[in-house]
Amino acid sequence: MLRTSELPSVCSLPLLTYDRIDQMSIISANSLRTIFRHQWTLSACSLIATLSTFASGLDETQSIQLTDQKPAIVQGEAVPEMAKDISRIYQSRDGCHWFASRSEGVFRYDGNTITRFSTKDGLPGDDVDGIQEDKHGNLYFNTDHGVSKFNGRTFATLEPITAGEWKNQPDDLWFSGGQDSGVVYRYDGQTLHRLAFPKTKAGDQHYVDFPRAKFPNAKFSPYDVYTIFKDSKGNLWFGTAVLGACRYDGTSFKWIPEEELQNGSFGTRSIFEDKDGRFWFSHTRHRYAIDEDAAIDQGNLSQWYEKEKGIGDIGGHKQGDYEVFISSTLGDDRALWMANLNGVVWRYDGERMTSYPVMENGKRHWIFSIYDDTQGVIWLGTQAHGVYRFNGTSFEKFRP
Secondary structure, eight states: OEEESSSOOGGGSOSBOOTTSOTTSEEEHHHHHHHHHTTOOBOHHHHHHHHHHHHTTOOTTOEEEOOOOOOOOOOOEEESSOOSOEEEEEEOTTSOEEEEESSSOEEEEOSSOEEEEOGGGTOSOSOEEEEEEOTTSOEEEEETTEEEEEOSSOEEEEOEESSOOOOOOTTOEEEEOOTTTOEEEEEOSSOEEEEEOOOOHHHHHHHHHSOTTTOTTOOOOTTOEEEEEEOTTSOEEEEESSSEEEEEOSSOEEEEEHHHHOOGGGOOOOEEEOTTSOEEESBSSEEEEEOTTOOOOTTTTOOOEEEEEOOOSBTTBOGGGSSBOSEEEEOTTSOEEEEOTTSEEEEEOSSOEEEEEOEETTEEOOEEEEEEOTTSOEEEEESSSOEEEEOSSSEEEOOO
């Protein structure tokens, strides 16, 4: 469902389809009778509107104003630079790069100009932490006030239905519900479904251990989702705040619990699948092989996965230096690129670990996300220092 200015309401459509009628003119009830006598063409919408008006007791001195309220095409605002707090980066199929800000909306770079789009242009919120694109080239922005669809002309806020349906279809788009929501959203091209996870023992126990009455500042749900990842077989993975990682295959839910992953208060913020089909969950201590044929047994946490050794100490580097990562990507070179919160990107090719500090004036920058574009260029979004791009040997500040 859409709440949008893209589509005019039925009653705002032009009443008459006749080229001698100015659509902004006012036609009285007497004029309408003349129009009917001359058999001028009426659209279906106009006929319904006219009959409804007369049925409501319109007298001959009243008038109907004709308007065509087509939404204005948003142009955005050309700006000299982007915001400093860039949470996500995405390259659309037309080659443009999009940058999501946590405070100033989204920015588009077309190779020449930086254009900012904000709530002034129709975004529901200026805190944006997700960008996706559907098969038709429409872009979707996950904001603090809902999911917005951009068709290249206007923004439209998707209105969710609460009784959503869990499915896993190839063209579905998935969105995190945000802090303290405990839900995710699935958009099937027509409807935005609000979806709550099936309750688990661990989730129920969290509310017992941390009741809101005793911990009023603990404003998060154990089912809050930090990241959503689709694997090579089409299964969906959800990294949660305190419950570990959940896999949904379209039929059933399976969990690798926090007791196994041990990500602690950091949560499961990044999930990726390596070139061997193994999965990594926000740390390098272990990777996991998945047994597709294992029986589902939520009751006793039966292991449908197998834990394997992760990276460990390698090449003079200590595992503690790169143990936890906030964002990751599999590069075009099939190497793993992992961004630490403390301002270091690590590249692992299966044999060697290489570190790339992200610094300015001798200080490291906290990193939000890492992204590999269609040309194989690695990008970084930082929490307070804008965008960085890999030049082949190091990450440098992006200055268009």
